[in-house]
Amino acid sequence: xxxxxxxxxxxxxxxxxxxxxxxxxxxxxxxxxxxxxxxxxxxxxxxxxxxxxxxxxxxxxxxxxxxxxxxxxxxxxxxxxxxxxxxxxxxxxxxxxxxxxxxxxxxxxxxxxxxxxxxxxxxxxxxxxxxxxxxxxxxxxxxxxxxxxxxxxxxxxxxxxxxxxxxxxxxxxxxxxxxxxxxxxxxxxxxxxxxxxxxxxxxxxxxxxxxxxxxxxxxxxxxxxxxxxxxxxxxxxxxxxxxxxxxxxxxxxxxxxxxxxxxxxxxxxxxxxxxxxxxxxxxxxxxxxxxxxxxxxxxxxxxxxxxxxxxxxxxxxxxxxxxxxxx
Amino acid sequence: xxxxxxxxxxxxxxxxxxxxxxxxxxxxxxxxxxxxxxxxxxxxxxxxxxxxxxxxxxxxxxxxxxxxxxxxxxxxxxxxxxxxxxxxxxxxxxxxxxxxxxxxxxxxxxxxxxxxxxxxxxxxxxxxxxxxxxxxxxxxxxxxxxxxxxxxxxxxxxxxxxxxxxxxxxxxxxxxxxxxxxxxxxxxxxxxxxxxxxxxxxxxxxxxxxxxxxxxxxx
Numbered sequence: 277x278x279x280x281x282x283x284x285x286x287x288x289x290x291x292x293x294x295x296x297x298x299x300x301x302x303x304x305x306x307x308x309x310x311x312x313x314x315x316x317x318x319x320x321x322x323x324x325x326x327x328x329x330x331x332x333x334x335x336x337x338x339x340x341x342x343x344x345x346x347x348x349x350x351x352x353x354x355x356x357x358x359x360x361x362x363x364x365x366x367x368x369x370x371x372x373x374x375x376x377x378x379x380x381x382x383x384x385x386x387x388x389x390x391x392x393x394x395x396x397x398x399x400x401x402x403x404x405x406x407x408x409x410x411x412x413x414x415x416x417x418x419x420x421x422x423x424x425x426x427x428x429x430x431x432x433x434x435x436x437x438x439x440x441x442x443x444x445x446x447x448x449x450x451x452x453x454x455x456x457x458x459x460x461x462x463x464x465x466x467x468x469x470x471x472x473x474x475x476x477x478x479x480x481x482x483x484x485x486x487x488x489x490x491x492x493x494x495x496x497x498x499x500x501x502x503x504x505x506x507x508x509x510x511x512x513x514x515x516x517x518x519x520x521x522x523x524x525x526x527x528x529x530x531x532x533x534x535x536x537x538x539x540x541x542x543x544x545x546x547x548x549x550x551x552x553x554x555x556x557x558x559x560x561x562x563x564x565x566x567x568x569x570x571x572x573x574x575x576x577x578x579x580x581x582x583x584x585x586x587x588x589x590x591x592x593x594x595x596x597x598x599x600x601x602x603x
Numbered sequence: 604x605x606x607x608x609x610x611x612x613x614x615x616x617x618x619x620x621x622x623x624x625x626x627x628x629x630x631x632x633x634x635x636x637x638x639x640x641x642x643x644x645x646x647x648x649x650x651x652x653x654x655x656x657x658x659x660x661x662x663x664x665x666x667x668x669x670x671x672x673x674x675x676x677x678x679x680x681x682x683x684x685x686x687x688x689x690x691x692x693x694x695x696x697x698x699x700x701x702x703x704x705x706x707x708x709x710x711x712x713x714x715x716x717x718x719x720x721x722x723x724x725x726x727x728x729x730x731x732x733x734x735x736x737x738x739x740x741x742x743x744x745x746x747x748x749x750x751x752x753x754x755x756x757x758x759x760x761x762x763x764x765x766x767x768x769x770x771x772x773x774x775x776x777x778x779x780x781x782x783x784x785x786x787x788x789x790x791x792x793x794x795x796x797x798x799x800x801x802x803x804x805x806x807x808x809x810x811x812x813x814x815x816x817x818x819x820x821x822x
Binding site for chain 2: 413495503504514518520524
């Protein structure tokens with residue numbers, strides 16, 4: 277699958293579409309802007325980010341928009357809306373997205389996962405009251421993250437350059453047709469403006485913790501966002517396969533040879549460690565099976581508890597509204 | 604159930620054999636002074652560190668930022684190879700070009716930055732737990748320990764943490780962490796090298812990190 281990822285021959289009709297999309301998008305950034313930026317920064321153009329000048333200004337635009345519109349609206353939403361409503365809204369849109377997850381499961385040839393996610397959608401739409409409650413997760417049907425951009429990657433469409441899109445944020449050129457397909461497969465796209473606004477608000481509110489973290493911890497928020505976005509997407513595409521993790525984690529350090537002349541582990545120990553890992557995995561599987569019953573019975577307790585929480589947060593919301601009135 | 608139990612027994616015996624074999628192999632080579640299996644030493648470092656994290660989170664409300672930092676600094680220095688991380692982030696060529704004083708200065712603010720990031724983000728507890736998943740050895744002979752952080756009340760229910768450990772003179776030490784496939788060193792490397800590419804890069808880098816540290820301390 278990854279072999280194909282790098283070969284340009286694999287690109288199919290979707291690839292042609294993608295190239296034309298890229299041309300349109302790159303056309304937006306006039307060459308003058310890019311060159312002017314590059315002269316100031318004086319850093320060689322990175323292979324993955326050839327439109328850095330354009331992307332940086334788009335990033336700035338999105339950031340300013342978020343500071344003046346996104347963040348205040350999202351803060352107000354998070355402050356005034358009871359937590360159970362927030363969770364309900366989030367679950368509702370997440371459930372609609374599961375339709376798209378199922379489609380992409382099957383398009384990537386993940387039959388088992390596709391069947392599971394179909395079950396997830398069925399359970400949450402019925403017992404979960406149109407998706408307001410995520411009953412399926414409580415029952416052990418985990419949420420999966422699949423989208424059409426990942427499917428394109430599995431099919432061998434190359435990633436293409438990194439792009440920052442207005443309002444939408446980080447993407448790659450592969451993500452553009454991906455995003456269009458995902459939107460087309462999402463019922464929320466067809467119901468009209470208010471629902472879409474709530475969907476955007478929900479997405480912004482859900483990303484609140486991450487956005488705050490970047491603000492605090494990043495030395496260069498643009499580079500930080502780009503690097504973590506590309507790595508995170510890659511992790512989703514490969515479903516966290518360990519070879520990819522190895523490549524990302526196992527850095528070369530030229531000092532190693534000076535300080536530690538010999539390899540610490542011999543080949544024998546390597547194979548032993550591998551055996552231990554297999555055993556640990558099996559033990560975990562057994563433990564998971566035994567835990568299933570406890571989890572299922574526990575989920576009913578949790579459901580009743582969430583009703584209590586709901587009643588409680590109603591009270592808090594009421595107090596907050598009174599506070600606003602008093603001001 | 605019967606199958607499960609017999610499977611358990613087999614696995615226990617098998618794992619015991621593997622462990623004892625590892626111990627004898629090590630003593631004969633004289634690599635390890637203590638009789639600890641190589642694999643478990645790396646895993647223990649990670650688990651002990653995670654336990655400190657959970658402890659600090661549980662005391663999040665009673666400890667202030669400085670108190671949390673003190674506890675975490677001790678735990679990080681015991682389990683991480685901070686200098687190796689930093690060297691990899693800035694690149695060996697740049698690192699060699701620094702004076703001893705610059706190296707010490709950067710090391711000092713960088714350590715404080717790592718500790719502050721932890722102290723600021725791990726400040727409350729709502730039933731989070733770490734679950735050990737697996738470990739394996741990479742082609743270069745380092746060990747990667749995979750674990751999952753479960754966040755029952757969070758919007759994201761779980762985050763996969765991969766810890767990369769390398770053996771130095773003190774034993775296995777963490778030098779890189781990836782959360783859901785986002786590698787800490789890779790991300791920092793892009794940021795730091797970008798700043799260092801500037802003619803006044805070193806001073807700029809120190810200034811930015813100091814500013815971040817001040818912001819954390821104000822919380």
